[in-house]
Amino acid sequence: MTTKTGKPLDQKSLDAILKRRLFYTPAFEVYNGVAGLYDYGPPGCTLQANITDTWRKHFVLEEDMLEVDCTMLTPAEVLKTSGHVDKFADWMCKDPKSGDIFRADHLVEEVLEARLTGNKKARGEEVVVDEAKEAKKKRKTKDTGAIKLEDAVVKEYEETLARIDNYDGAELGQLITKFEIKNPVTGGDVLPPVAFNLMFQTSIGPSSNLAGYLRPETAQGQFLTFQKLLEFNQQAMPFASACIGKSFRNEISPRQGLLRVREFLMAEIEHYVDPEGGKKHPRFSEVRHVKLGLLDRKVQLSGSTQLTYMTMGEAVDASIVDSETLGYFVVRIYLFLVRIGADPQKIRFRQHMANEMAHYAADCWDAELLTSYGWIECVGCADRSAYDLSVHAKKTGAPLCVRETRKEPLKIEEWALDLDKKKFGPTFKKDSKAVEAALEALTQDVREKLSLDLANTGKAEIQVTGLASGDSTVEIGKDLISIEKRTRVEHVREYTPNVIEPAFGIGRILYSVIEHVYWSREGAEARGVLSFPPPVAPTKVLLVPLSTHPDFKPLVQRLGHKLRQLEISNRVDDSSASIGKRYSRNDELGTPLGVTVDFQSVKDHTFTLRDRDTTKQVRADEQTICKAIESLVKGQKTWADIQHELPEFTQQDVD
Numbered sequence: 001m002t003t004k005t006g007k008p009l010d011q012k013s014l015d016a017i018l019k020r021r022l023f024y025t026p027a028f029e030v031y032n033g034v035a036g037l038y039d040y041g042p043p044g045c046t047l048q049a050n051i052t053d054t055w056r057k058h059f060v061l062e063e064d065m066l067e068v069d070c071t072m073l074t075p076a077e078v079l080k081t082s083g084h085v086d087k088f089a090d091w092m093c094k095d096p097k098s099g100d101i102f103r104a105d106h107l108v109e110e111v112l113e114a115r116l117t118g119n120k121k122a123r124g125e126e127v128v129v130d131e132a133k134e135a136k137k138k139r140k141t142k143d144t145g146a147i148k149l150e151d152a153v154v155k156e157y158e159e160t161l162a163r164i165d166n167y168d169g170a171e172l173g174q175l176i177t178k179f180e181i182k183n184p185v186t187g188g189d190v191l192p193p194v195a196f197n198l199m200f201q202t203s204i205g206p207s208s209n210l211a212g213y214l215r216p217e218t219a220q221g222q223f224l225t226f227q228k229l230l231e232f233n234q235q236a237m238p239f240a241s242a243c244i245g246k247s248f249r250n251e252i253s254p255r256q257g258l259l260r261v262r263e264f265l266m267a268e269i270e271h272y273v274d275p276e277g278g279k280k281h282p283r284f285s286e287v288r289h290v291k292l293g294l295l296d297r298k299v300q301l302s303g304s305t306q307l308t309y310m311t312m313g314e315a316v317d318a319s320i321v322d323s324e325t326l327g328y329f330v331v332r333i334y335l336f337l338v339r340i341g342a343d344p345q346k347i348r349f350r351q352h353m354a355n356e357m358a359h360y361a362a363d364c365w366d367a368e369l370l371t372s373y374g375w376i377e378c379v380g381c382a383d384r385s386a387y388d389l390s391v392h393a394k395k396t397g398a399p400l401c402v403r404e405t406r407k408e409p410l411k412i413e414e415w416a417l418d419l420d421k422k423k424f425g426p427t428f429k430k431d432s433k434a435v436e437a438a439l440e441a442l443t444q445d446v447r448e449k450l451s452l453d454l455a456n457t458g459k460a461e462i463q464v465t466g467l468a469s470g471d472s473t474v475e476i477g478k479d480l481i482s483i484e485k486r487t488r489v490e491h492v493r494e495y496t497p498n499v500i501e502p503a504f505g506i507g508r509i510l511y512s513v514i515e516h517v518y519w520s521r522e523g524a525e526a527r528g529v530l531s532f533p534p535p536v537a538p539t540k541v542l543l544v545p546l547s548t549h550p551d552f553k554p555l556v557q558r559l560g561h562k563l564r565q566l567e568i569s570n571r572v573d574d575s576s577a578s579i580g581k582r583y584s585r586n587d588e589l590g591t592p593l594g595v596t597v598d599f600q601s602v603k604d605h606t607f608t609l610r611d612r613d614t615t616k617q618v619r620a621d622e623q624t625i626c627k628a629i630e631s632l633v634k635g636q637k638t639w640a641d642i643q644h645e646l647p648e649f650t651q652q653d654v655d
């Protein structure tokens with residue numbers, strides 16, 4: 001990974017900055033901490049708040065979404081219906097001798113990568129070892145040494161790694177056997193992978209009767225508000241709900257800092273769309289021209305990771321992306337990531353392979369950001385079809401659907417059943433309900449056939465389940481039923497909307513963006529800078545008096561007060577350190593702007609405004625400076641605009 005200067009990212013220095021400046025820190029550290037739990041410090045908190053604030057503006061405000069705040073505690077029944085109780089699991093394998101536990105796909109990945117490194121060493125190729133990354137590993141992978149691999153084996157390993165997210169438990173077990181994968185620390189055998197459910201279980205209330213879970217995503221709560229939101233939206237479709245809140249997953253092996261944790265902030269959107277008419281989006285024309293790096297299913301199947309750059313219009317027209325609505329959100333996600341500071345060159349969209357998606361999903365694209373840990377999934381964008389609303393409606397009987405008055409009434413010709421219910425009871429006794437249900441469930445084709453049977457033979461045979469005597473064929477005479485073709489006029493159309501779901505992991509995004517905006521300023525000693533865009537930077541302005549001279553103090557206080565009135569966060573650094581040192585301390589916090597108060601300020605109330613990235617300065621009166629700051633932190637102007645508008649200030653101006 002390189003930074004914007006083209007130099008390799010120095011992860012060790014970046015880590016030191018994040019620790020020193022308290023962006024985030026392991027939770028409960030004095031008790032030796034718990035893997036996968038982190039606390040955010042002051043700049044981390046503000047950065048997170050600014051990212052979610054931008055998210056609200058970019059999605060909720062811009063798209064008129066309906067924001068909800070659903071509970072994290074969720075009854076088990078809800079997650080049973082959604083499929084999470086049975087299927088929300090990762091594959092885990094255990095070394096029975098040492099007791100070490102591995103996430104099966106991570107184990108295969110770790111061992112194959114180590115062998116490929118060993119192969120490079122044996123061939124005398126350069127091997128770049130990232131010391132900071134190595135130091136962070138909880139467990140040291142045993143050095144496989146310099147062992148040459150045959151070209152065919154290298155190809156097989158690389159293809160396996162390219163598809164590592166797509167294997168199920170049995171396939172991972174086969175890979176472990178085929179590649180003779182062992183515990184990388186002890187060399188011991190591992191048992192075949194078993195499913196491990198990732199949800200934290202709990203019970204709700206004092207009686208412990210109501211089983212519950214901490215939610216693993218915000219989605220289910222949102223689906224269950226669907227009917228109320230549709231009503232709130234005056235039955236108008238399409239619409240979207242949105243929710244920002246914590247989710248919990250009992251990850252088998254939390255790792256890579258904020259990238260895989262057990263408690264994290266999610267921001268999710270559930271966009272409800274009519275499945276008829278190709279899932280068009282009314283604003284697709286606004287995003288059609290945007291070019292993105294796509295890694296589609298076909299390319300991955302060939303074992304390649306080569307990106308195809310194309311516009312979203314081209315991708316939807318060629319059916320690479322399933323629908324306009326899905327494509328619209330993929331572009332909106334991209335624009336959001338760029339808006340908060342992600343480097344466009346380090347963003348790609350990877351399509352899920354067919355076996356990687358949930359069985360009900362129509363298509364799914366992940367926004368992945370390139371980091372020193374490789375490409376990391378930060379946002380998932382899935383078309384979940386009508387699955388969630390349908391299963392909850394079926395389980396509860398709630399009408400989780402849309403009822404729309406048709407513009408033109410629809411005439412439907414259909415085979416209608418008439419039952420003589422008075423005779424049903426005496427004929428079928430306690431089986432009559434089951435027989436009735438079986439008749440009502442008959443398809444149109446079967447009804448047509450039975451009407452012929454009744455006409456020809458005077459009786460019809462149907463299969464009935466749940467009879468007192470078990471499942472069996474039942475004979476029904478024409479004195480009990482009649483089946484005839486009728487025309488029905490339908491004025492109301494009822495359908496279950498499909499759901500397009502962009503799901504953002506805020507912690508992963510926050511960390512990846514930090515890597516994207518990090519670079520080192522050249523000088524006697526390299527100094528780290530975090531070039532956050534002003535709207536997301538934790539602190540916007542640094543106020544620095546030239547020295548501790550008492551005349552500067554009231555001016556600094558006045559400026560601070562003015563900026564606070566404009567709701568612009570600022571910090572004063574009136575320490576005795578040199579101006580350069582004070583600025584570089586704040587470069588590490590990503591503070592985009594600095595105002596210096598000097599002797600000229602005392603004379604004429606003008607101030608210099610400094611840009612973090614270029615270190616260029618302009619000089620103007622207090623009101624003009626505050627206005628410039630306001631337009632920069634709101635993202636309305638860039639530093640280039642300000643430089644164009646205001647006179648540049650150089651050191652010679654003082655000398």
Ligand SMILES: Nc1ncnc2c1ncn2[C@@H]1O[C@H](COP(=O)(O)OP(=O)(O)OP(=O)(O)O)[C@@H](O)[C@H]1O
Binds near residue numbers: 249503505
């Ligand atoms: N353990 C985690 N720690 C931090 N963020 C996470 C974690 N699991 C998921 N996320 C975030 O939530 C988003 C949506 O969740 P989703 O269920 O699609 O993830 P996932 O496919 O299960 O992730 P992975 O395959 O990496 O475990 C992800 O794109 C990611 O940003």
